[in-house]
Amino acid sequence: xxxxxxxxxGLALTAVLLGVAACLPLLTTAYWLTIGxxxxxxxxxxxxxxxxxxxxxxxxxxxxxFFGVGTYTTGLGIEHLPxxxxxxxxxxxxxxxxxxxxxxxxxxxxxxxVIFTLGLAEFIRQIITWGQTVSGTKGIYxxxxxxxxxxxxxxxxxxxxxxxxxxxIGRSRLGFALRIIGDDEEVARHSGIHTARAKVLLFxxxxxxxxxxxxxxxxxxxxxxxxxxxTPMLSFxxxxxxLLGGTGRLWGPVVGVIPFTFLWEGISAxxxxxxxxxxxxxxxxxxxxxxxxxxxLIEDARARVNxxxxxx
Amino acid sequence: MRMVSPVxxxxxxxxxxxGLVAVNGMDFDVTEHxxxxxxxxxxxxxxxxxxxxxxxxxxxxxxxxxxGAPITHLAAQDIARKGVARTFQLVRLLPSMTVLENVKxxxxxxxxxxxxxxxNAQAQALMEQVGLAxxxxxxxxxxxxxxxxxxxxxxxxxxxxxxxLLDEWLAGLNPTELEEGIALIRRLRxxxxxxxxxxxxxxxxxSLCDRCVVMASGTKIAEGAVxxxxxxxxxxxxxxxDDDD
Amino acid sequence: xxxxxxGLLLGGTYALIAMGLNLQYGMARIMNLANGEMLVxxxxxxxxxxxxxxxxxxxxxxxxAPLAFxxxxxxxxxxxxxxxxxxxxxxxxxxxxxLTTFGLSFVAVGIMLAVFGGDYxxxxYxxxxxxLLGGTYGANRLxxxxxxxxxxxxxYLWLNRxxxxxxxxxxxxxxxxxxxxxxxxxxxxxxxxxxxxxVTATGGALISTFLxxxxxxxxxxxxxxxxxxxxxxxxxVRGTVVAALMLGLLETFVASVIDPxxxxxxxxxxxxxxxxxxxxxxxxRKTA
Numbered sequence: 001x002x003x004x005x006x007x008x009x010g011l012a013l014t015a016v017l018l019g020v021a022a023c024l025p026l027l028t029t030a031y032w033l034t035i036g037x038x039x040x041x042x043x044x045x046x047x048x049x050x051x052x053x054x055x056x057x058x059x060x061x062x063x064x065x066f067f068g069v070g071t072y073t074t075g076l077g078i079e080h081l082p083x084x085x086x087x088x089x090x091x092x093x094x095x096x097x098x099x100x101x102x103x104x105x106x107x108x109x110x111x112x113x114v115i116f117t118l119g120l121a122e123f124i125r126q127i128i129t130w131g132q133t134v135s136g137t138k139g140i141y142x143x144x145x146x147x148x149x150x151x152x153x154x155x156x157x158x159x160x161x162x163x164x165x166x167x168x169i170g171r172s173r174l175g176f177a178l179r180i181i182g183d184d185e186e187v188a189r190h191s192g193i194h195t196a197r198a199k200v201l202l203f204x205x206x207x208x209x210x211x212x213x214x215x216x217x218x219x220x221x222x223x224x225x226x227x228x229x230x231t232p233m234l235s236f237x238x239x240x241x242x243l244l245g246g247t248g249r250l251w252g253p254v255v256g257v258i259p260f261t262f263l264w265e266g267i268s269a270x271x272x273x274x275x276x277x278x279x280x281x282x283x284x285x286x287x288x289x290x291x292x293x294x295x296x297l298i299e300d301a302r303a304r305v306n307x308x309x310x311x312x
Numbered sequence: 313m314r315m316v317s318p319v320x321x322x323x324x325x326x327x328x329x330x331g332l333v334a335v336n337g338m339d340f341d342v343t344e345h346x347x348x349x350x351x352x353x354x355x356x357x358x359x360x361x362x363x364x365x366x367x368x369x370x371x372x373x374x375x376x377x378x379x380g381a382p383i384t385h386l387a388a389q390d391i392a393r394k395g396v397a398r399t400f401q402l403v404r405l406l407p408s409m410t411v412l413e414n415v416k417x418x419x420x421x422x423x424x425x426x427x428x429x430x431x432n433a434q435a436q437a438l439m440e441q442v443g444l445a446x447x448x449x450x451x452x453x454x455x456x457x458x459x460x461x462x463x464x465x466x467x468x469x470x471x472x473x474x475x476x477l478l479d480e481w482l483a484g485l486n487p488t489e490l491e492e493g494i495a496l497i498r499r500l501r502x503x504x505x506x507x508x509x510x511x512x513x514x515x516x517x518x519s520l521c522d523r524c525v526v527m528a529s530g531t532k533i534a535e536g537a538v539x540x541x542x543x544x545x546x547x548x549x550x551x552x553x554d555d556d557d
Numbered sequence: 558x559x560x561x562x563x564g565l566l567l568g569g570t571y572a573l574i575a576m577g578l579n580l581q582y583g584m585a586r587i588m589n590l591a592n593g594e595m596l597v598x599x600x601x602x603x604x605x606x607x608x609x610x611x612x613x614x615x616x617x618x619x620x621x622a623p624l625a626f627x628x629x630x631x632x633x634x635x636x637x638x639x640x641x642x643x644x645x646x647x648x649x650x651x652x653x654x655x656l657t658t659f660g661l662s663f664v665a666v667g668i669m670l671a672v673f674g675g676d677y678x679x680x681x682y683x684x685x686x687x688x689l690l691g692g693t694y695g696a697n698r699l700x701x702x703x704x705x706x707x708x709x710x711x712x713y714l715w716l717n718r719x720x721x722x723x724x725x726x727x728x729x730x731x732x733x734x735x736x737x738x739x740x741x742x743x744x745x746x747x748x749x750x751x752x753x754x755x756v757t758a759t760g761g762a763l764i765s766t767f768l769x770x771x772x773x774x775x776x777x778x779x780x781x782x783x784x785x786x787x788x789x790x791x792x793x794v795r796g797t798v799v800a801a802l803m804l805g806l807l808e809t810f811v812a813s814v815i816d817p818x819x820x821x822x823x824x825x826x827x828x829x830x831x832x833x834x835x836x837x838x839x840x841x842r843k844t845a
Contacts, residue, residue: 110651111588119825126822180417183406192392192421277667283660
């Protein structure tokens with residue numbers, strides 16, 4: 001694998017930015033650290049979501065399901081296993097669950113996939129709640145010495161990992177196959193691409209990362225309940241942030257995550273009941289105003305500048 | 313007489329859609345280095361036959377084999393990997409990609425799989441062969457009609473298929489383009505490619521095909537050397553009858 | 558026996574709701590994920606009118622249906638029509654419609670939260686027991702069932718006998734050929750969408766007589782309606798009715814035998830089973 005100068009530049013820039021971001025806990029107040037965790041959290045979720053949904057155009061609402069499964073992996077496992085085993089374990093479980101979901105639905109039309117993934121979190125939540133009722137337990141305590149800063153650093157590391165993986169996939173046969181599938185699935189098949197396998201493989205990426213994120217975040221909640229771990233809002237927020245940023249580029253989702261996090265914080269602080277309305281309006285804005293997200297805006301502007309320079 | 317084992321053979325291949333029989337008991341062989349014309353009036357089942365061979369549709373009955381090995385019930389991607397490449401009746405390119413990337417799709421995932429510099433070199437070579445040299449960076453939306461057809465042809469060839477299926481590849485070209493197109497396919501023939509040509513353009517069939525299979529209403533009504541087949545009264549009736557109705 | 562009758566009564570109302578979605582998805586080709594919110598809005602109207610003036614929910618329907626029709630017509634014209642026009646492929650329209658109707662659904666929930674607040678709402682109407690087949694059932698459930706059956710029957714006749722009804726079915730089966738025989742596909746799609754919304758809102762008004770709802774329960778009904786539509790077959794009226802009755806039975810059975818908290822999980826399992834084994838619906842014929 002040969003790397004061009006531009007590749008090195010991108011890698012170095014990403015590393016430097018991550019390094020700067022890693023200094024946040026040392027410099028600021030608890031409030032900003034919380035915001036930092038939220039941004040890092042959604043960056044991991046939205047970027048890994050876009051890795052799959054960007055090229056395939058399948059809208060996955062399963063983030064909350066994977067996230068919840070990860071949270072419960074830590075919740076149930078913390079008494080028996082050392083903490084550092086749990087996030088990777090959650091990743092494996094998430095990937096396996098994603099593979100199952102993918103095998104069942106990715107042959108079918110996009111609408112069915114959306115409904116299937118939307119129902120998945122609710123399904124697992126009802127089953128866990130029922131299990132708790134039957135066994136007479138309530139929530140689970142996760143008591144660790146892990147601090148907010150630790151969680152933040154872990155999430156940053158994860159973000160770095162998602163970008164690296166996304167970049168590697170983009171350069172791989174799998175990445176090329178997915179771009180072809182996204183353009184025309186029938187051509188892809190007749191060119192010799194095993195489309196179902198490629199989609200299932202790729203769907204395992206957001207499945208694993210969302211589960212790991214859930215596992216990493218579990219100590220923050222201290223007390224885990226189904227309704228908290230499987231909140232459906234999470235899935236929708238991730239979709240909006242990723243699409244708002246734009247799925248065409250690896251750095252697209254983070255461009256959506258940062259402004260939307262502040263907007264969300266602002267709205268929930270001033271008019272807490274209207275976050276639902278905000279989500280709704282954001283969806284409409286994406287469809288009617290920003291179909292390619294901020295990435296589209298930025299690239300159009302850049303193209304205009306280039307053209308202007310060309311004529312000058 | 314010399315015995316040649318067929319590259320592709322169909323035996324009793326039938327396709328039903330509900331009560332409608334679109335293809336009925338088709339039998340024919342394609343031998344190596346041969347250009348076989350598959351002709352017949354509109355709606356006679358030619359495109360359906362191509363779709364059955366390439367795995368876009370599954371036959372209701374019969375067997376299709378590639379170099380003796382059955383491919384009847386394989387999925388489209390597996391048939392493509394075994395060495396059957398195709399173009400589409402209505403050109404299908406990958407709209408978000410460049411010409412080079414479109415051709416590369418065939419080189420990376422086709423019968424013979426390549427990657428990296430090798431795939432790029434193969435794509436470049438094919439682009440040169442079909443007359444697209446130097447246009448690899450263009451988006452496919454910027455191409456003229458015949459150039460989109462060239463891209464599709466190059467993509468199909470890039471994986472070194474054993475059999476190439478061309479579904480009305482010459483349709484819709486203007487007279488000048490048609491000449492270029494015929495010359496291009498003749499070169500494929502001279503290189504020794506094995507091709508099935510579904511075509512309406514009679515001049516092209518006469519000048520390109522070694523043999524012809526004629527279909528009408530889903531069945532084979534004639535097979536043989538082009539001149540003989542086109543003189544066959546039943547074939548003439550099938551074509552003219554089409555007009556009389 | 559109890560379970561069966563209660564299940565069938567519930568299923569009858571579900572049939573009406575799912576019929577609304579089926580008109581929108583099967584005929585107008587829009588997967589309307591804001592369908593459940595239309596139901597909640599219909600329920601709200603019934604609740605409010607009953608609270609304000611003791612208006613019977615069965616009379617409210619007369620008001621709710623045309624209002625919902627107009628609202629859905631407007632939604633189609635403003636939001637969805639343009640998407641249909643700009644879509645380059647079926648896949649793109651699908652994605653756009655999903656995002657848009659999700660957006661509309663959240664906007665509707667947001668508005669309803671702002672207007673009515675987040676509380677559960679219910680009222681007591683026709684809540685005396687009626688003896689039937691050896692069991693007793695709420696009169697409101699029976700009345701809602703009868704009304705749902707009547708409306709479903711009328712819809713079925715209209716779709717099969719009237720000219721606009723048959724044209725709507727024609728665009729569901731073959732939009733291109735329909736255009737050729739002089740059917741205005743765009744207008745009829747809007748009509749089907751609006752009609753679907755009206756039917757769903759009516760179902761909401763009926764269901765509010767015996768179920769407790771709140772502003773954010775819409776999505777649950779959307780999911781149930783989708784399960785029914787997919788199970789019964791897209792665009793298939795009779796299939797919808799059968800599937801709705803089956804779902805009503807299943808939910809009632811699960812709620813009474815296992816746990817009321819598992820009804821959605823049961824519906825979901827049913828949906829998954831159908832997807833895996835009969836993705837073309839219970840009565841659909843396999844294509845290709």
